[in-house]
Amino acid sequence: MATKDKPKKKKQRVIVFSTPTCTYCNRAKQYFRQQGVHFRDVDVSKDPAAARDMVRKSGQQGVPVIDINGKIIVGFNKPEIDKLLEL
Numbered sequence: 001m002a003t004k005d006k007p008k009k010k011k012q013r014v015i016v017f018s019t020p021t022c023t024y025c026n027r028a029k030q031y032f033r034q035q036g037v038h039f040r041d042v043d044v045s046k047d048p049a050a051a052r053d054m055v056r057k058s059g060q061q062g063v064p065v066i067d068i069n070g071k072i073i074v075g076f077n078k079p080e081i082d083k084l085l086e087l
Helices: 021-036 048-058 078-085
Strands: 012-019 039-043 063-066 071-074
Touching: 012 021, 021 078, 039 048, 039 071, 048 063, 048 071, 063 078, 071 078
Parallel strands: 012 039
Antiparallel strands: 012 063, 063 071
């Protein structure tokens, strides 16, 4: 009897542009940790080049800005995050 293997999830590239004092940034990062999603945290308050990159990608100066495989989410939009990560 043949068994079907579960398809492996493709590697996700997740970047969170944030600041240490941002409540929604911290919620987003906590959510990723709870879901077992690896992400790179970029503190735009300490990295002016990253802040410029964030604004270029999103058109926004507010945080969090979340980049999932090149798709930009502004704010902690859990339904959109779940959709892009197939959670």
